[in-house]
Amino acid sequence: MGFFDKIKRGLKKTSDAVSESIGDVMAAFVKVDEDLLEELEEAMILADLGASTASRAVDELRDRAKHQHINTKEELRDVLCDILSEMMQEDSALDISKKPAVILVIGVNGVGKTTTIGKLAASYTAQGMRVMLSAADTFRAAAADQLEIWAQRAGADIVRHGEGADPAAVVFDSIAAAKARNCDVIIVDTAGRLHNKANLMNELNKIDRVITRELPDSSRETLLVLDATTGQNAVSQAEQFNKVAKLTGIVLTKLDGTAKGGIVVAISAGLGVPVKYVGVGEGIDDLMPFERAAFVEALLPTEELDETDEIEEEPEGEEN
Template identity: 65%
Template sequence: MGFFEKIKAGLTRTKENIGHSFDQLFAGELDDDFYDQLEETLILSDMGVDTALAASEALRQRAKEEKIKTAPEARDALKAILTDMLTVGRGELDLTSRPAVCLFIGVNGVGKTTTIGKLAAALKADGRRVLMAAGDTFRAAAADQLEIWSQRAGVDIVRQSEGADPAAVVFDALTAAKARNADVVLVDTAGRLHNKQNLMNELGKISRVIDRELPGASRETLLVLDATTGQNGLIQARQFKETAGLTGVVLTKLDGTAKGGIVVAIAQELGVPVKFIGVGEGVDDLMPFDAPQFVEALI
């Protein structure tokens, strides 16, 4: 199954929620009611009020400038507008240095460990040497779960005992990565710290270790979000962006939500690219994000 087919299948619940509204909308006239209904439909898709209003107003303006009169033309214009809204920052991972480092952050239960495992499998299939670092030393069995994924993906893992210093785990992992000529180090981090200061302190220690051991290395800080949490996920993303300096978002469980428009809200309101989306339970169901095909499947 190709990207478009997987995205379309993954957005089934969203289509069931808003697809009929879109179909009715683009069968009518481009009058004031049309734009009011468009705003409502976009809000129902979980784009958020500000993003929905911005998209609707952009379409109104484009229709005026380009003298768009028909619903099919308006639909194509909306697709272009939403694609532009989704196209922010660098869409692909920066893995130019060797080894490159990817930090994964996010609250417990969003699918962080699964995401790391699936990405490890994809990178290995692409011919890269991957090493995992079990930096979540606070949660019971977190390292065990990551080790299961390392075995599934066929990649190395560095771990310590529960309660160990995460920065020490990262140090050991980077040392091993250099000795084993790894291409990418995927670092799990704790999903639950008591406050922002704890998060900043923990990530700060890890960051200093990376700077010292791999000066100038390519680095990604990826926030893993559960799409089914909708606007609550967006609130999480704002908080993490303030403290962690995100380079991208991984949106999991997109196939489980009826409100796939949250992808647009994240990109537009945070100015951070969605780099991967999860559309199923299979190891190959974590997919690089493709804005035009996502919009095509959504609209």
């Protein structure tokens, strides 16, 4: 299944919600005027696109309507797709070119870090890469146990220490093991205790220093994992983490279970950090590289606009 079909299925709840807000405005479209812009802005906020994204989007629409004919619902939909997609950061894959590459995964408890790491590891091993998982969430023993299960599923190696161990020491050992075993990628799981900001910053800095010292030439990514079901709360987590770490990408999880998928736009457009992956389920294959144009296509409704969908096709075999 391609990105579009899978994202469309994963986004079912979100696109239903968007249909009821933005879709209703689009279905009643006659012309681009201030009433429409106002209704559209409200609908976008209802669809969790965020207030500032919504206001920027309608400003852009007002502007484009001056130079461009937007006379039909389809034209309005196309132009909205373009605007929202262009507001998001450009699509870019993770850079793992300089081996062993290090992917540091951060985020608060329960957002889906460990699950995402398992899925990501599986996608790399499926491509023939050797992957090392680093259990630097040493806060609870269960965290390393969970990562170990994912390592087995994904066919990846793992380095873990006991509960309460120094996360930076785990990272140090993971790097040594990865070098010895010629691994392509090291993925580091961390504990996300954002309520203690100084502590978290300290811990991330320590890990950062170890990686920089041991692997000065390796590719580095720092991924923030956010739970899409938490809506605007995910946006504020993103803002806070962006202050304590140099984020290179975002992973939005649990899009399958929420009507709040519109926050993907708010985060990518507002934070200036690209969304790299989205999680659309708990299975090993349920992590999709993010494509902004396809995402927006799947988000904005077509049914009300395209009445020919209702006409049933002739059954096959009746033609001669």
